[in-house]
Amino acid sequence: MKRLSVILVAVFLITAMFTATGVLAQSADEISSRVEVEGWKYVIDSSDNMVDTSQYKKDGPYTIGYVTIFMANSWSAQMKEEIVREAERQEEVEGIQHINAQSSVSGQISAVEDLVAKGVDAIVIDPISPEALVGALESARENGVPVIAISSTIPAEQVTAWVGRSDYDYGNVTAKWLVEKMNGEGNVVALSGIAGNSTAQSRWQGAKDVFDEYPDIEILTREFAQWGFAQAKTAMSNVLAGYSNIDAVWSGGGAMTQGAMEAFESAGREMVPMVGEANNGFLLDWIEASDQGFESIAFNNPTSHSAIGMRLALKALKGEPIPESVYATGPYILGLDEAKKYARPDLEDGYWTGHTLSEEALEELWGK
16 A cells, blocks of 8 residues: 555544554545545545556446445435535536445345446446355446445455445454453443445454454354344344343444444443444434443544545546545544534434535435
8 A cells, every 4th residue: 555645634633543453544634636536535545556447438428327235324325415416516427326225135236237238337336245246247347337336345356446444444443442441351242234244244353353352351242233223222122131241332333333322221221332433323322421421432434435436437437547446534533522523413313424515415414
């Protein structure tokens, strides 16, 4: 990896204590001039490998296919809004064709095949299962359709380029924080997203590698809750009924930590340290629960991956070289003061702090 040539904007520095864990300790407002997103937040690095996209060069206007894993949580909703708003800013984009796979592997395969058959010019996709998508993605590229994967990791050879962040670091950094709060011993409940999804697995692997170093820490159970509030509340309620001694909750993000907190409250159990992600509902709950001594750390996963992915797709359609991988991440929210800084009481719980949307767009999407 080589650090990008960037413009520094003096806000959102990631605390230096995390540099040894693999988190890129740069400003979250550093801007990547290399992929020409000057003025855009959160792009902090890219691979040295540049992809020759001359085979995809064609005249516009362009129709972009957009394939999501699901639309069941607010992060997915905000990420869709990012690509829609970006399309409106790009004169050469004629339209976006969105297909929601509804958490179905076969649904994503069919979505890619359908979009290619309909003649879209490029595809931006959050892949649910890289292994299952091999054939469909290869067929798309053979038909002259560049494929930009976003968020969930995927082998580089399967796509034209990828935009995302290190999910392994998410798990690793947050688990280290949790271990410190537990003084290296105790019982942990783990909540993960979707079984088999690369994001869920990478986050858990990062955490597990930390927990495995501490023989006095026991993982009581790992539950899959689809990153959802209701699913996590149900899962945690069942766990609380089965275990009387829980010292911490490691959560793979989404709205799962909120669900876990409500389950603890409903069961009349004392709050324990929990890992969260920087969505507004969780930050507001964290602030409220801090009166009871609740502590947390929140990972910031930008919803702008989709918009950056579309920009890469447009460059590919113009035959311009693009980085094989682009890394876009936000700062960790390390304590209560930072939670208060990022929380937006004027917006709905579904709002996510890492974004590139205008205030007008945020009000339309999440205004109360």
